[in-house]
Amino acid sequence: MKNTPFDRRALLRGTAAGLGSLLAAPALARAGLAAGPQGLADLPHFPPRAKRVIWLHMAGGPSQLDLFDPKPKLVELDGQPVPDSYTKGERFAFIKGTPKLLGSPYAFERHGESGAEVSELLPHTAKIADQLCIVRTMKTTQFNHAPAQLFMSTGFERIGRPSLGSWLNFGLGSGAYDLPGFVVLLSGAYAPSGGNACWSAGFLPGVHQGVRFRSAGDPVLFLSDPAGIDPAARRRSLEALGRLDRLRDHGDPETETRIAQRELAHRMQASMPGLLDLAAESPETLALYGAKPGEASFAGNCLLARRLVERGARFVQLYDWGWDSHGTAPSDDIIESLPARCRATDRAAAGLVTDLARRGLLEDTIVVWGGEFGRTPMNERRNGSTYLGRDHHPHAFTMWFAGGGFRPGLTFGETDELGYFPVGPSVDLHDLHATLLHQLGVDHERLTYPSQGRDFRLTDVSGVVRRELLA
């Protein structure tokens, strides 16, 4: 195909005046009434199983060995030096010398009809075991937080690539008419180490980047009008502004786009308070999540995620900080800190799945739970610390998936006796991305975007749809 200005490459570069028209067309067509920006015309590539994703990212890397992957042998060998054969040539973030094995102090039981093994730290998750597809052999290539989080969210370990949520909004459209289609919610003391780059649009048009709802102040930047400008006054100034812009009509379609975007902004001002008002939920629902209106928390974020997808949001990304259980102090060990993180999140994560299921939303919503990597079978003992903790571990860790056509009740993958390496098949992150895109009706090899002289895709040059994980 020739490079006419209306070919995709030219339009998508975003330098062209045409970009505004691309974004504006739906807004114009619907005169600000129905739906938000649409995706590409040729998507979905095939009928999707799922329409949206809620991703619960436990930032820091939760300890799979204390939560989902029981290792009796490791308990038996607790305190013994790790055999050389495991650690030869390994690079660790913090461990030095020959570390000693650390058995999990927590009890595991089989749950539900599927008999999935879940630790006592996650009693609520255990109750929904039959709805989960648990993968114990996830693997990554990165062992530091920022690159590992970037790899998980953008498919590449360094900044600059679009995140999964951005790809989905770009390809499938936002799905929401008075809200951003890609929302990021944070809980815990800090943001993830990868920072904004985890929800960056990379080289895609900036409009597709994740919008972080802030837990203090305006949930969306600059949402609140100054004191003294009430909604009616804003409305009147918008009317005057629109009239003046049209009087000056320069023939540029961007002007109409701007008027439409102002209207959308005004609708967001109106819709956002209702969206965020968790008090509108029944006491029973609040209890299901363990959420309290007016209190920022992971539980509140889970409930907000449900309210967002109900209103059409395509991708809701939660980050919960505090899973980096090194064991340098009680605040990051597996005896005090890890159970505390579990208590703060377990009920809400299970509540979210249950709530989506009873509302009929789980069928076409994928819930993802997991961190950027796992943790070592060895005690880290940094600087001789006496607190128990584990270093970063990229070779095998656990994630779970619920809804959206993932096979419920499946526990996939097996690790060796120490939980160090996979035995048999494992799932890398490109496979994970390919599989998620597949469920959303997207062929991961066909959703591409030109940048720096070539077409890029989320899965780079690999990725296999892992049908064995699917129902």
Place this chain on the structure above:
Amino acid sequence: MLSPSLLLFATPLLGGGATPPEQPRDLAAEVRPLLAKRCGVCHGPDAGTREAELRLDQAADLFGDRGGYRVVVPGDPADSELWLRLTDPEDPMPPEGEPRLEPHELELLEAWIASGATWSEHWSYVPPTRPEPPVVEDPAWPRNDLDRFVLARLEAEGLTPSPPADPTTLARRAALDLTGLPPDLATLDAFLAASERDPDAAWTTLIEGLLASPAHAEHQAAAWLDLARYADTNGYEKDSARTMWRYRDWVIDAFARDLAFDEFTRLQLAGDLLDQPSTDDLIATGFHRNTMVNAEGGTDPEEFRVAAVMDRVDTTAAVWLGATMGCARCHTHKFDPITHDEYYATFALFNDTADDGNALAPTIPAPTAQQSLDLIELEDLVADREARLTRPDLELDVAQAKWEAELLALPAAPAPELGPWQATEPHQADSFQAAFEGATPAEAQVLAGADPFRGFAPAWELIPELVDGEVLPLSGDRSAFLFCREVHSERPQDLRLSLGSDDGIKVWLNGIAVHTNPAQRAATPGEDVVDVRLPTGRSLLLVKVVNGGGPGGFVFEAGPVLPDGLAPGDLALLAAPERSDADSARLRRLFRSQHTEAGAAAATELATLNADLAALRAAIPTAPILQPAMEPRATHVLAGGNFLAPLDAVGPGLPAAFGPPADEMPTDRLELAAWLADPRNPVTTRVVVNRMWQRLFGIGLVATVDDLGSQGEPPSHPELLDWLAVELVESGWDTEQLLRTILCSATWRQASVLTPELLERDPQNRLLARGARYRLTGEALRDVTLAAAGLLDRTVGGPSVFPPQPDGTWAMTYSGERWDTATDGDRWRRGLYTFRRRTAPYPTLALFDAPSRELVCTSRARTNTPLQALALWNDPAFVEAAGGLARLVLGELPAGDDAARIDLAFRRCTSRWPSAEERGVLLDLLTDERARFVADPERAAALVASDVLETSAVQRHGEVETAAWTLVASVLLNLDEVLNRE
């Protein structure tokens, strides 16, 4: 199928507006990228994946005899192997599994062969020559040669240019293009009046005034900083602050001096390699020190050093060569002639510097011009007072001889016994501050009473290398070094410690702190003198030296406490048969400062002057620089771009396609810079003028400004591009001259009104049948708004500033650094001075598509989103601007004439007068809002109290009036016309 001749001259389908190819159609230009894209992987530049030893990107393979057949026989498709293989019914190329060629692609190839298969190198690899400006049908329209290229094309397309924009619009456009600010009304009115008399002279005056303004240099710099990926933080996880603004100010200054672009290039790429580079030359090399630095635990500095060098290669390629070289990090470029080896040859040019991947060093002190003057003045004063204390003076020297004799007669004191030194492993912290203030484990233990001579962990070890009076070199950034020794005294007595340290030092005697000095300095003996009182028996002396960065050191001497400030060792000096000049000076200083009145005065002054000098030196900012490494590094090709997987060694060079002949390949950065400015270099001039065109017209003559290679778009006006390129070189790389040429052209001066026909025919304005209209950058939006409101602070340069941003923007990262919101004029500085944190960009700039500056950005997106609307309403800068504009018009014009005030506010925002209808809309809004505020005065009070502006205007005009005008001002500042360059 169309006949070849028909195809050859067919006007391509415009598909709603187009980049129509030249007339007649240049088939070779279309065939080259087609072959590259469809066949290039197996039959392209990459020898690793090449099949059948056939390259379809080279004339030799395409047309040469290949043993009985030829790939292409010009004029004869049926005899051309290419055509036969593509159309083979049994086994057509491309092979099974690869996508088939589309019918129109086959048609193109057939037509090309049939019409003679002309072949030319890719256009951007052939050096530009000055094209003859074409003959046009309407000789009256062109104002200069540039216009003839544009008009000839329009005439060929059957289009006519738009009429010129009105003078007000032109003045605003010129001001926005050249300074990023609207014209102030006085300049505008003067220009409009002068235009009545002599439009050309008025125009020249206006343009020259704008070009000479500091705002012009700032605006040019703002654009360059995207290419330089300038930021105020290090990037990656920690993303801590760095002092980088001296580079930013160097760029502003370079534009203010109208530095020729070839020199501008040379200084930034290789200022450190000049003979005796000046401080400014070194600051310029900050261009490539804008790479990120990763200080995260567990990272390998080499990994991030390599990443930084790759970034330098990719950035240089994007900025000067219009090439996307990144692909060739891992493998030979599939479409462009850049091999894997050539990538690393280019890498070798940049692999020569001393910086590593996890620290900002090397840096230099980079005083501002004012600081340099102050420094010279203070140093002169110090030298003068120093001379008064130390120059030979017969009378004083005689008196001194007597004093010396008396001192030598003093009885010698019994000396305490000093034991050997012990030390522990250095202890590294996150900062000098942390290392200095925080206790190391050993320090804490000793201060808690543990005895380092009685064995405990961490281990203390004897260090015989530390000899009294000699500097012991220390190495380790942000590291604390602990030393201790025993002292035995037979009776209580004073001991004078004479210390030197690089950098800070703390001393404890028997667990009690006796000296603390967080100095940043080199270690020389006697920098600090401390007297301590020794008890009878054993004492324990503990010393902590903290090195901030670079080399460190420690030197110690001890001796009896002597009169007149004499140091241990001075007595020996007195007795020595000969004295060095330095020793003479030292003794004269001691004597005169304590035994003569004039000397005492000079010494007092000197102390003050030295303190001032130290304060000034401490205030001098630093600048990271490129600096050749001590040891040359070998460069290897890296498999898959992985720094742990080196392959063969390569020497420095450039890809052959855009480098000089093989025997002239650059071997260092200086030669690289020379080649970039060499007239034989085909790409650089085109890249530079194309980027300038993009900034003025919203889109480049080549739309893909970072890619003039085979996968980039062909130029819309190839001859114009070449003409501009040649003009640039022949002007001595004077980019300002080029701006003049463009701004004086009829092309640039056209009105930007879009007719439905033009929108349909040419939505991107590639044919230039109208002026350009596009949204301003985030920085310019801020600046224009603050300028309209009369709030803009025009201070040029200095450290980056912290205007208001929403709380929590920075709570994102681990860093303890704080955003201290400016409460002075810095609140309203131009956008380019806003502090740039890479991982938490200033929200409103990011919302308007400013890049995060992690990587080079050659062209910004221009999105149009609802979040932007919210920012324009409610970002404090814009709220304050509305309040400021309201106060300004209320103060400047008397009450009672709303229309006059509307007109003033309107002109401040748009530069033009409102139409009667526009004025009517605004008056209606004002009247209505005023009435509503009268009815609800609390709301008015709330609105005027919602900004930080001074309140005297409110008292003078009343809350209701101020509130009503604030609302009107907010509407004006949000006009689409204000947000766009028209």
